[in-house]
Structures are given as C-alpha cells and as structure tokens.
Amino acid sequence: MSVLLEIQAARDVISRFEVKSPPVHVERIAKSLGITIQYGAFDDKLSGMAFIKDGVKVIGVNNAHHPNRQRFTIAHELGHMILHQQLLESSVHVDTGTLRRDFLATTGSDPIEIQANRFAAELLMPETFLREFLRDKSLDVEDEESLSELARRFKVSTMALQFRLLAFQEP
Ligand SMILES: [Zn+2]
Structure with missing residues (x-):
C-alpha cells in the first residue's frame, strides 16, 4: 500500500528538519519555510486561517486557545500551505472548527x-x-x-492523541 500524499508530505518535513524526537516545533518549522505567523484573539469559533498574497505566506492563529491547540492549528494550516497552495493564492482559507472533534477527526466530509x-x-x-x-x-x-504523559511529551491534547491512536491499525 502506498503512503498517502499528505502523510508523505509531513514525513518529508520531519526528515528535512531532522526532527529526532517529540515535541515537533511546528512554529519554528513554519517560520523556516518562510511563513509569517500572526497571532490574534479571534472569535472563539475561529481556530486559524491561511492565505498567500503576492507570494507572502501567512498563517493566522487564535492565541486565545490552549497552546496545544495552537500547535495543531499551525500544523493544520501548514498542511494547507504545502498541499493546497493554489487554493490559498485565490482566497483566504478560514478554519472554524465549531465542533472540535470534527476538526481533529480525519473522517469528515471535506477532502x-x-x-x-x-x-x-x-x-x-x-x-x-x-x-x-x-x-x-x-x-x-x-x-x-x-x-x-504521552500527550505532554508530544505537546498535543489528550484528545488529539486519542484520535491519533484510534487511527492506528494493529499489524
Ligand atoms: Zn483547514
């Protein structure tokens, strides 16, 4: 079975930045990739956003949210930057994630x-x-x-870790 494009893209980032152990410093990685990160106290429903204007890459993060959630938002928006560049050049992508579980799940409806x-x-x-x-x-x-304890190591929420472990298939 071949590895999904988005999974491979994430692995490429991990190996390119020679990350050897958790936590993965997503903010540092995004900045190294030339992305500007803007923090703002947005509406609680808004997790983050991403856009590319005149070649300038910007990720917006709701800094009223828990630091772990901000890390997930940066990682999510970085995914859009790497995978959906054309989309971000044509419009501002906004992530509301009213349902936190939907935001974390990989089984939603929007590809x-x-x-x-x-x-x-x-x-x-x-x-x-x-x-x-x-x-x-x-x-x-x-x-x-x-x-x-494991979630603390990775600097992610316990919920995010649970979703992650659920996605694992036993060999
Ligand atoms: Zn999104």
Whole structure:
C-alpha cells in the first residue's frame, strides 16, 4: 500500500528538519519555510486561517486557545500551505472548527480538511515516534495517566492523541 500524499508530505518535513524526537516545533518549522505567523484573539469559533498574497505566506492563529491547540492549528494550516497552495493564492482559507472533534477527526466530509488534518496528525505525532513509545516504554494506552504523559511529551491534547491512536491499525 502506498503512503498517502499528505502523510508523505509531513514525513518529508520531519526528515528535512531532522526532527529526532517529540515535541515537533511546528512554529519554528513554519517560520523556516518562510511563513509569517500572526497571532490574534479571534472569535472563539475561529481556530486559524491561511492565505498567500503576492507570494507572502501567512498563517493566522487564535492565541486565545490552549497552546496545544495552537500547535495543531499551525500544523493544520501548514498542511494547507504545502498541499493546497493554489487554493490559498485565490482566497483566504478560514478554519472554524465549531465542533472540535470534527476538526481533529480525519473522517469528515471535506477532502481538503481531511488532508490537512492527516498532515497535522502525522507532523505533530509522527507514527515512528509514537510506535517507539508504545513499544519501548510499554505504554498502556488504556491508562489515563500514561496517555496524558504521552500527550505532554508530544505537546498535543489528550484528545488529539486519542484520535491519533484510534487511527492506528494493529499489524
Ligand atoms: Zn483547514
């Protein structure tokens, strides 16, 4: 089975920036890719946005949200930047994510959002890193404390981690 385009794109970023362990510094990576990040206290419903104007790449992040959520927003918008450049050149892409679960899930209906979410999940919680923790540290994912400990390592929300682990298929 071939690897999905968005997953491969996230892995390319991880290897290009030689990330060896979590947490993945998404803000630093985005900036290194020439993207300007603007923080603002937007309406609570708005998670973030992305656009490209006259070649200038901008990601907007709602800084009223939890830092972990801001990291996910940056990763999601970075996914749009890498995967959907043409779209961002023609209009401002706004992510509302009224339903947090929808925003994290990769089973929604909009293919653009699914791609960006898959990219974000792989970038923030690379499969190889996660499997290493699950295997070597014999982590019990049923245990709430272990799960939040792992989420802290990756600087992601426990919910994001749960969604990520759900997507894993046992070999
Ligand atoms: Zn989006």
